[in-house]
Amino acid sequence: MSTQETIRLYDNDAYATEFEAAVLSCEPKADTDNLYEVVLDQTLFFPEEGGQSPDKGVINGINVVDVQIKNGVIIHTVDIAVTENEAGSEPDKTKHGKTNIDKTKLDKISAGSHISGKIDWQHRFYNMQQHSGEHIFSGIVHSRFGFENVGFHLSDSVVTMDFSGVISPEDIADIEREVNVAITKNIPVEVTYPSKTELESLEYRSKIEIEGQVRIVTVPGYDVCACCAPHVKRTGEIGMLKVMNYQNYKGGVRISILCGFRALEAFRQKSQIISELMGIFTTNQEAIIDNVTKLKALNQSLKSELGSAKAEILDYKIASLPTDIDNAILFEADLDSNAARSCVNKLVEKYSGVSAVFTGNDEDGYSFIIGSKNVDCNNIAAALRNKLEARGGGKPVMVQGSVKAARNKIERVLDDVLE
Incomplete structure (x- = not known):
């Protein structure tokens, strides 16, 4: 693989979508059948770097499925498997001995x-919207509270920022509003490459020590930060920023945001959910929470009543079991773990051998609790593991676990081990 550093064309123009390049190396990716790693002399593909997901797209019409950077060399992973809809492509065996390669x-x-x-311009631009919005948000947090952005992740579905201090919900809402004000101002986003002397007098945010040339992204009045990623030219292109979630995290706060078109799509989905709930409850939006709260309370009440009824039925079943046996095995379709444990405890008091409750069905499998005062229950669990690949274990007096098998097969194993 080539060790020549790749020229990063996206640094010169984040809005360019097509380019020409020479292939420096093309090697099969280790432990794969149809993936190859391609190194070019120059590229527009932004690699996974700085917490941001890589660009998507094609090289000579071939899908690029991943882009990484190592020691300045950008590696494009491409998929050259034969696909059914590619006319004229036939599986071939290459010099590397791989099959199903086009x-x-x-x-x-x-x-x-x-x-x-x-x-893929849409993917690139959506990422630019997210990252540029994050810069403004993080810059405001830093100027107001002095907190650092100590963790950043930008995927295709969410942007998370981890700050070094706790921010109140009220302050988060206020920062969100200020970010959107900055967006409406349509401020130019500046990208510069200061000299070492200039950097010494420049105050800027950076999560890591940077060797070599430092790339500075500035949103005047809001943020100055070292960053390697593509950004929008003006803040108005961000569209909007919405805080989606926040939680206390490692002594600070983790905040999730979405910007621009991804924020729009998220709110389309939420709007659809609300509309469906309004239809289900035959009510307006303002009354949905009240309806769901009442429904939850009713559900909890019914669960409690059902649990009491099941407990009475189980007590009846236990009482009706014959007394001239050593082992008691019950199969129940729907029983929570607390009720199952209580049932096993009662059976253990009644029978000298093994007592067990299996909860579930033949299609989904069973969870089980097995107890005994006189028999080592680990032997029962071992038999279920060996014969039916069950999971679980415990102490000699009680074991619990799960098994994906039909009832008749479970009973056959139990009959063998309890003979």
Whole structure:
């Protein structure tokens, strides 16, 4: 694999979507059948870096499924498997001995060839919206409270920021509003490469020590931060920022946000859920919480009543069991763990051998609790593990676990071990 550092075209133009490049190396990815790692002399593909997910797209029409960077070298992982809908492509065996490889694809990206690349612009722009919004939010937090952003993760579905101190819900809401004010101002986002002398007098945020040239992203009046990722040109392109969730985390706070089109999609989904709930409860939006609260209270009350009724039925079943036996095995379709344990305890007092309750059904399997005063229950659990691949264990007087098997097979194992 080439060790020549890759020219990062996205640094020059975050809005470019197509590029040309030379293939420096193309090698099979270890422990895979159809993935190859391609190194180019230059690329528009932003790698997974700084907590942000990598770009998506194609190289010579071949899907890029991952992009990583190591020692300045950007590695594009491409999938060259034969697909059913690719006319004319036949499984071939390459010099690497791999099957189901489309040799035509492999020839297009061989070392020394030239390629045309194209990134997924929607994915890139959505990431730019998220990351630019995060900068403004983190900059405001830093200026107001002095807290550092000590953890950042930007995936295709969520953006999380971990701050080094706790922020109240009221302050989070206020910061969210200020971020959106900054967005409406449509402020230019500046990218600069200060000299070492300039950096010494520049106050900027950075989570790590940076060697070599430092890239500074500035949102005037809100944030100055060292960052390697593509950003929007003006804050208005962020669209909006919405805090989705927050929680205390490791002595600070973790805040989840979405910006722009991803925020829009999230609220479309929430709006759809609310509309469906309004239909189910035949009520307006304001009354949904009250309806759900009442329904939850009713559900808890019914669960309590059902539990009491089941307990009475179990007591009846226990009382009706014959007394001239040593072992008692019950199978119940629906029983919580507390009720099952209580039942086993009562059976253990009544019978000298093994007492067990299996809860579930043949399709989904069973959870079990087995107890005894005189028999080592671990032997029963071991038999279920050996014959039916059950899971679980415990002490000699009581074991519990689960088993994915039909009732008749469980009973057959128990009959064998309890003979």
